[in-house]
Amino acid sequence: xxxxxxxxxxxxxxxxxxxxxxxxxxxxxxxxxxxxxxxxxxxxxxxxxxxxxxxxxxxxxxxxxxxxxxxxxxxxxxxxxxxxxxxxxxxxxxxxxxxxxxxxxxxxxxxxxxxxxxxxxxxxxxxxxxxxxxxxxxxxxxxxxxxxxxxxxxxxxxxxxxxxxxxxxxxxxxxxxxxxxxxxxxxxxxxxxxxxxxxxxxxxxxxxxxxxx
Amino acid sequence: xxxxxxxxxxxxxxxxxxxxxxxxxxxxxxxxxxxxxxxxxxxxxxxxxxxxxxxxxxxxxxxxxxxxxxxxxxxxxxxxxxxxxxxxxxxxxxxxxxxxxxxxxxxxxxxxxxxxxxxxxxxxxxxxxxxxxxxxxxxxxxxxxxxxxxxxxxxxxxxxxxxxxxxxxxxxxxxxxxxxxxxxxxxxxxxxxxxxxxxxxxxxxxxxxxxxxxxxxxxxxxxxxxxxxxxxxxxxxxxxxxxxxxxxxxxxxxxxxxxxxxxxxxxxxxxxxxxxxxxxxxxxxxxxxxxxxxxxxxxx
Numbered sequence: 001x002x003x004x005x006x007x008x009x010x011x012x013x014x015x016x017x018x019x020x021x022x023x024x025x026x027x028x029x030x031x032x033x034x035x036x037x038x039x040x041x042x043x044x045x046x047x048x049x050x051x052x053x054x055x056x057x058x059x060x061x062x063x064x065x066x067x068x069x070x071x072x073x074x075x076x077x078x079x080x081x082x083x084x085x086x087x088x089x090x091x092x093x094x095x096x097x098x099x100x101x102x103x104x105x106x107x108x109x110x111x112x113x114x115x116x117x118x119x120x121x122x123x124x125x126x127x128x129x130x131x132x133x134x135x136x137x138x139x140x141x142x143x144x145x146x147x148x149x150x151x152x153x154x155x156x157x158x159x160x161x162x163x164x165x166x167x168x169x170x171x172x173x174x175x176x177x178x179x180x181x182x183x184x185x186x187x188x189x190x191x192x193x194x195x196x197x198x199x200x201x202x203x204x205x206x207x208x209x210x211x212x213x
Numbered sequence: 214x215x216x217x218x219x220x221x222x223x224x225x226x227x228x229x230x231x232x233x234x235x236x237x238x239x240x241x242x243x244x245x246x247x248x249x250x251x252x253x254x255x256x257x258x259x260x261x262x263x264x265x266x267x268x269x270x271x272x273x274x275x276x277x278x279x280x281x282x283x284x285x286x287x288x289x290x291x292x293x294x295x296x297x298x299x300x301x302x303x304x305x306x307x308x309x310x311x312x313x314x315x316x317x318x319x320x321x322x323x324x325x326x327x328x329x330x331x332x333x334x335x336x337x338x339x340x341x342x343x344x345x346x347x348x349x350x351x352x353x354x355x356x357x358x359x360x361x362x363x364x365x366x367x368x369x370x371x372x373x374x375x376x377x378x379x380x381x382x383x384x385x386x387x388x389x390x391x392x393x394x395x396x397x398x399x400x401x402x403x404x405x406x407x408x409x410x411x412x413x414x415x416x417x418x419x420x421x422x423x424x425x426x427x428x429x430x431x432x433x434x435x436x437x438x439x440x441x442x443x444x445x446x447x448x449x450x451x452x453x454x455x456x457x458x459x460x461x462x463x464x465x466x467x468x469x470x471x472x473x474x475x476x477x478x479x480x481x482x483x484x485x486x487x488x489x490x491x492x493x494x495x496x497x498x499x500x501x502x503x504x505x506x507x508x509x510x511x512x513x
Contacts, residue, residue, distance in 0.1 A: 027238040065259040131318035
């Protein structure tokens with residue numbers, strides 16, 4: 001795996017010209033993701049309508065309220081084409097609510113809450129409790145290099161079971177899984193987009209570049 | 214806030230402000246019962262504000278308005294999965310302590326309730342739970358941030374269904390921010406004095422061009438068009454108080470406002486969701502309210 005370029009300066013990830021990254025902009029901190037991606041040299045499209053999925057090489061699903069994203073994605077006809085695109089291999093990175101959207105199974109979801117699926121995992125929504133249990137900490141994530149990742153968990157979900165097709169990338173000290181990867185899909189319980197941490201986005205952009213080639 | 218390695222850190226500014234970041238592009242709805250909270254969540258609210266009376270009723274019934282009964286707050290927390298906010302009176306740090314142990318997710322130190330202290334706001338740095346505070350202008354917003362507020366909402370005039378004050382306050386705050394970005398440093402010292410806000414915060418805003426915390430708008434939003442207008446004026450999201458449950462068809466109106474906030478710049482969508490919503494809250498013109506009854510002048 002070519003991860004040598006990850007985290008070694010702003011120009012380390014060369015983004016191929018014309019590569020377009022979508023950020024799902026129904027609700028949540030999509031502007032923060034867009035900014036990280038732009039700083040890495042990517043062209044960013046905010047995605048709210050089904051036709052906007054056609055032009056993108058990958059998609060980020062931001063943090064926010066997963067039940068709201070689910071509802072709006074279904075109401076405005078995004079959920080069905082998005083599911084198909086994920087099945088077709090579209091690279092997608094989800095943070096927090098985005099991770100929930102990518103999970104095959106949601107535990108403690110709202111009545112009738114649906115995910116897009118793709119990651120062979122079950123995710124427990126709001127697994128730590130109310131906001132006073134939200135926290136920040138450092139995580140070792142070998143796939144991103146030696147430097148620990150400073151991670152912010154906000155009413156965060158955890159990955160409760162990791163199926164055979166998915167791989168855990170990071171765990172808390174108590175062993176609970178908080179980052180996963182499966183082929184072109186990437187998901188984290190925490191929010192690299194609000195801490196100035198760009199290695200996950202670089203790692204994700206590599207998936208897009210590889211798929212392009 | 215200090216950074217620490219590997220140990221888990223609770224209640225940092227980043228964690229407090231972070232929850233507000235996740236609410237952006239969303240609608241926070243006032244609810245007075247668990248049943249209303251259910252309707253709000255089903256309609257797509259990103260959070261609910263638990264309170265005993267919506268501002269329109271506080272206005273019409275009068276009397277001292279206080280923090281809600283813990284039983285009511287518990288019942289609302291039990292009903293929904295989305296974050297639950299609750300209001301404490303301005304300066305009433307014990308109400309805030311109570312709300313923190315009840316396990317709400319955000320405290321609104323709110324002018325809608327009767328102030329408990331006409332001089333001091335709550336020292337919000339003392340809490341693990343984050344606070345949102347109202348502001349009518351940039352100086353007020355910065356004073357609240359300096360006291361530890363992790364989110365600001367422009368005040369508007371709650372319980373009126375008249376959006377004009379909300380418009381005025383969001384325009385004022387964003388206009389004052391824009392003005393700071395064009396100033397040289399010597400002018401910023403004076404600006405800080407005039408805003409009655411700490412120089413460091415003023416200088417930070419002059420260089421970033423935005424508040425260091427999320428800015429929602431509140432107070433008088435009653436229609437999808439009102440909500441979209443606030444978004445086009447630069448709000449990160451919208452609080453809707455009396456506007457939903459004082460209307461003819463709360464379910465439909467709530468869902469319509471949620472859609473209008475997501476597609477705030479798409480008049481076709483806003484037109485579509487505005488159809489057949491039934492009666493909006495009757496409302497009261499802000500200009501008809503005698504000055505002592507204005508809520509937005511509470512807080513200093």
